Amino acid sequence: MFFPDDPPGFYHVPFHYGDPELVRGDLAAGGWSDIEHETIQLNKTIEDPEAFATALVFGNPLIDEIKERGGVSPEDVVAEMLSGLHATFGPNDMTMPLSATTFVCHAS
Numbered sequence: 001m002f003f004p005d006d007p008p009g010f011y012h013v014p015f016h017y018g019d020p021e022l023v024r025g026d027l028a029a030g031g032w033s034d035i036e037h038e039t040i041q042l043n044k045t046i047e048d049p050e051a052f053a054t055a056l057v058f059g060n061p062l063i064d065e066i067k068e069r070g071g072v073s074p075e076d077v078v079a080e081m082l083s084g085l086h087a088t089f090g091p092n093d094m095t096m097p098l099s100a101t102t103f104v105c106h107a108s
Contacts, residue, residue, distance in 0.1 A: 020101050036105070037101055040099065042097075053079075
């Protein structure tokens with residue numbers, strides 16, 4: 001919706017490398033062996049959706065990308081984030097699935 005020709009890229013940093021098989025391949029190519037991984041999944045209740053949406057915009061370098069591009073207020077982005085959260089996770093008792101993958105390997 002905002003910045004269609006130059007979308008902020010911050011959220012690609014923590015979330016773009018989420019395929020464990022791709023990571024395993026890269027680790028093997030880098031000389032690691034006996035590669036194992038485990039993915040832990042949980043559901044997190046979002047107690048205060050407004051505060052969460054605000055943190056998604058103001059709590060990381062995304063805010064700098066928004067300000068650099070200009071033409072939109074960060075508060076408008078927060079409102080759109082909140083609307084998207086409600087559309088995705090529901091208006092009440094918002095629960096978000098989370099996962100984290102850890103890797104253990106040995107140097108070859």
